[in-house]
Amino acid sequence: MTAASAALQARRRHVRAAQAVVAVAGLAAAALWWAVPPAGTVDGGPATALVLALLAVLGLAGWSVQRLAALDHHPAFGPATAALFGLWVLYLWQVGVTLFDVPRVLLPAPAFIAQMLADRWDTLLGDFVQTVLKAVLIGWALGSALGFGVGVAIDRAPFLQRGLLPLASLTSTVPLVAVAPIMVMWFGFDWPSKAAVVVLMTFFPMLISTLAGLQAAGKLERELMHSYAASYGQTLVGLRLPMALPFIFSALKVNATLALIGAIVAEFFGSPTVGLGFRISTEAARMNMGLVWGAIVVAAVTGSLAYALLVQLERRWAFWHPSIRNK
Amino acid sequence: MAARPAAGWRQQALPVATVLLAVLLLWYGGAVGLNRAGAVERVFNNGPYTLGQLVATTLNMERPVLPAPHQVLADLVSSLVDWPLDSPRNLLYHVAVTAQSTLIGFALGTLLGMVLAAAIVHSRTLDRALLPWIVASQTVPVLAIAPIVLVILGSLGFSGVAPKATIAMYLCFFPVTVAMVQGLRAPQRIETELLHTYAASRWQAFWLLRLPSALPYLFPSLRVAIAAGVVGAMVAELPTGAQAGLGAKLLTGSYYGNTVGIWSALLMSALLGLGLTLAVGGVERLALRQRRPA
Numbered sequence: 001m002t003a004a005s006a007a008l009q010a011r012r013r014h015v016r017a018a019q020a021v022v023a024v025a026g027l028a029a030a031a032l033w034w035a036v037p038p039a040g041t042v043d044g045g046p047a048t049a050l051v052l053a054l055l056a057v058l059g060l061a062g063w064s065v066q067r068l069a070a071l072d073h074h075p076a077f078g079p080a081t082a083a084l085f086g087l088w089v090l091y092l093w094q095v096g097v098t099l100f101d102v103p104r105v106l107l108p109a110p111a112f113i114a115q116m117l118a119d120r121w122d123t124l125l126g127d128f129v130q131t132v133l134k135a136v137l138i139g140w141a142l143g144s145a146l147g148f149g150v151g152v153a154i155d156r157a158p159f160l161q162r163g164l165l166p167l168a169s170l171t172s173t174v175p176l177v178a179v180a181p182i183m184v185m186w187f188g189f190d191w192p193s194k195a196a197v198v199v200l201m202t203f204f205p206m207l208i209s210t211l212a213g214l215q216a217a218g219k220l221e222r223e224l225m226h227s228y229a230a231s232y233g234q235t236l237v238g239l240r241l242p243m244a245l246p247f248i249f250s251a252l253k254v255n256a257t258l259a260l261i262g263a264i265v266a267e268f269f270g271s272p273t274v275g276l277g278f279r280i281s282t283e284a285a286r287m288n289m290g291l292v293w294g295a296i297v298v299a300a301v302t303g304s305l306a307y308a309l310l311v312q313l314e315r316r317w318a319f320w321h322p323s324i325r326n327k
Numbered sequence: 328m329a330a331r332p333a334a335g336w337r338q339q340a341l342p343v344a345t346v347l348l349a350v351l352l353l354w355y356g357g358a359v360g361l362n363r364a365g366a367v368e369r370v371f372n373n374g375p376y377t378l379g380q381l382v383a384t385t386l387n388m389e390r391p392v393l394p395a396p397h398q399v400l401a402d403l404v405s406s407l408v409d410w411p412l413d414s415p416r417n418l419l420y421h422v423a424v425t426a427q428s429t430l431i432g433f434a435l436g437t438l439l440g441m442v443l444a445a446a447i448v449h450s451r452t453l454d455r456a457l458l459p460w461i462v463a464s465q466t467v468p469v470l471a472i473a474p475i476v477l478v479i480l481g482s483l484g485f486s487g488v489a490p491k492a493t494i495a496m497y498l499c500f501f502p503v504t505v506a507m508v509q510g511l512r513a514p515q516r517i518e519t520e521l522l523h524t525y526a527a528s529r530w531q532a533f534w535l536l537r538l539p540s541a542l543p544y545l546f547p548s549l550r551v552a553i554a555a556g557v558v559g560a561m562v563a564e565l566p567t568g569a570q571a572g573l574g575a576k577l578l579t580g581s582y583y584g585n586t587v588g589i590w591s592a593l594l595m596s597a598l599l600g601l602g603l604t605l606a607v608g609g610v611e612r613l614a615l616r617q618r619r620p621a
Contacts, residue, residue, distance in 0.1 A: 069455040078455055085456035105482055163342030173550070173604035174597040175558045178573070181581030181589050186392065253466075260468040265558075268474075268565050269581060277471070281565075284474035292475055300467040307466035 011073060018067040022084070025060035029091055032057050036099055046099045054092075054099060061088040108290045116290035117297060123279070124291075124298050131263050131276040132302055134191040139198025140259040144252060146199065147206025152241075155214050156232070165211060171204045180266035189272050197266040202255040209251035213244025246323050249314040256306040260299060354396055359385045361392040394587045403591040415571060418595045424572040426599060428488050429560040432495025433553050439496070440503030440552075441545075445533065447504075448511040461504055470498065473562050491563040491572075498559040499552035506548030510541025543618075546611040553603045561596060573599065 032053050065085050071077045090110050096102070097109040104112065117124065154160040180197050187193035217240045225235045267277025279295040318324050362385035367373060370384050386395040394402075403418065410417040447453045473494045480490040514536050522532045564574030573596045580589035 065456050066452045069452040079459070081452075081455040082459040086460065103482075106479055159342050160346070161342075162339050163344075163346035166339060166343055167346060170601065173554045173600045175554070175561055175600055177558060178561060178577055178593050178596050181577050182586075182593070184581060185584075185586065257466055257468065261470050264468055264471050265562055268562065269578065280471055280474050284478050287478065289475065289478065296471050296475070299471050303467045304463060 014071060018064075018071055021060075021067045022064045025057070025064040028053075028057050028060050029095075032095060033091075036095055046101075050099060054095060057095075058092065061092065064088075105287050105289055108293055112290050113293040113297065116294040120291060120294065124294055126274050127276045127279050127295060128298055128302070130191060130272075130274045131194070131267065132260075135194035135263040135266075135275075136198060136259045138191075139195035139263065140202055140255055142195065143199035143202030143259070144206045144255055147203045147251070148210050148248065150203075151207050151210025151214065152236075155211075155236075161211060165208065168204045168207050176201050177262050177265045180269040183266065184270045189270055191275075194263045194266045194271070194275075198259045198262045201258045201262040205254050205258070206248070206251045209247040210244065213247030214240050216240075216247065217243040242318075243321075245318040246314070246321055249310060249318065253307055253310050256310060257303055260303050260306075264299060351396060354393075355386070358391065358393045358395040362386075362388055365392060390584055391586055394590050398587050399590045399594060402587045403594060406591065418573075418576070418591060421571055421573050421576045421592070422595055422599050425557065425560050425564065425574065425596070426603070428491035428563070428572075429495050429553070429556045429599075429603065431488065431492040432560065433499050433556045435492065436496040436499030436552060436556070437503050437549065440500045441507050443500075444504050444507030444511060447508050448537070449529070449533075458508065461501060464501055465505065469501065470494075470559060470562060473559065477563065491560050494563040495556040495559040498555040502548045502551045502555065503545070506544045507541055510544030511537045513537075513540045513544065542614060546607065546615070549607050549611075550604050553607055554600055557596070557600045557603060 032050075035053065036050060065081060065088065068077065068081045068084055093107075094110050097107055108116075154164065177197060179200060180193070183193040183196040187196055221239055221243075222235065225239050230238065263275075264277035264280065267275045268281050271278040276295050276299050280292050283289070283291045283295070315324055359382055363381065366381060366384045366388060367376070370388075371380075376384075385391070387398065388394075391398070406416060406418045412419060414420060447458055476494050476497075477490050480486075480493060511533075518536055518540075519532065522536055527535070561572065561574035561577070564572035565578055573592055576592040577589055577596075580586075580592060
């Protein structure tokens, strides 16, 4: 009992100490924020005192992350540490860029990027619609559906499976996105050519995963279905497709990232004057880096949200599967 | 996910050959179908033609919508045989340029990924603060920042192979780090405790236990990394107006409507990706040859 309560007390002490360090670091950071002059107002480099203050805040920041990382016993401490680290990176990026007057071409400050996002939201929204809602979404759905369909269709043809699987696996080593110029020739500059690239990139991972997933049902369950005199179709729908769900979802998740990459890179090869990839490549050529970073933020947030959405869907649809229950 | 070699390849040869033959037939059929409109308009001038003429024409057009396989192959062979190795007309020259930046980036990225993974495994702070971001970055199209890297390095005065290798490097780095962290944590508790009873230092435990048990995790990620590196190097060749490299070759091909050229560059980049992955696979088999298959 006493040992347990002593441990509890020690733990509380650690938590309180970490809170104190985070608070002190936060206060120091706020003070430095207030002391740093706006960019471009000072000539001849930053004041030595401010550089020293920045180093001090850097040290405090590292200390606070370290203290928080050392905490245990609560599941929120892990994500909190990562979040704090991310905040510190953003803060030091902002203050460092302002203090040392880094040219915007090299590295625009986060506040400037946010400003760009707010000012040019209509441009970026158009790019988002063009790239994500048209090329990525349609290509991803079509490619995944085709991969799934072909996988199920050749389920009863082991000869075709043995022929297709090795070739399908080899495509992961091939830069498939390089077909973009050909697709542009065939389908024009607009989104259908990008969707075609995405279809090609997403088809094979889904085919491989579907074939693997259909083999996932155990012998025992199959024999049970057999003893029920279940037909091939009943076994497929009642047993084998549900068992394949985790495989299919993992392919959907991989494909979501692949589709974004495919559509954006395909736009580097030629596109109408709208689209995230077009925005990134043209504005980079014009050295308008704020907007480039803005487009990248849009793409990154889209990728993460799509992934999170698919994880949630998987939890809802395959909640009964051991791979979900054991989490 | 490379094909599993050796074991049942004899069993697979016939199905694979059949599928390849079907692809080839489809390709020829597609070439006839897609090039028909152009052939009728330009070669026959909308006049009469026989089926034999149509097939012969569509499969040998100057600028086809879809070149026939033998045209692509002929273009590839002629570029390899008719021009010296250092001529931009020789595809091997472009392959060498792309492979160079890929390999430099791959080596640096792998090294960086392994060092960072070792640091993450030994530091709780890095594990909790940095690893979640690296894992999350897998869901983000990081290739999109390639133009930024080009601009930054360009304005810092770097040109040539450095920017391309940098992009290949950061693309290689993410999968290697994630897999290496997993691999370095793979040893069972009983194994780490055994080393502890031997009074092994952290360094010895790393060298003798963690690193060897991480290798089976490392190599699949290396295959992913090198494929990503090829894509990265090719994309890096696009916006700079580069003259050399497979990416630049593809882009100039699409500017000038040189379809056969695009297809042979595409075939060459596929071969480059395959070759590099096979090389990594070979190193893997060499490194793990003394282990029993799991």
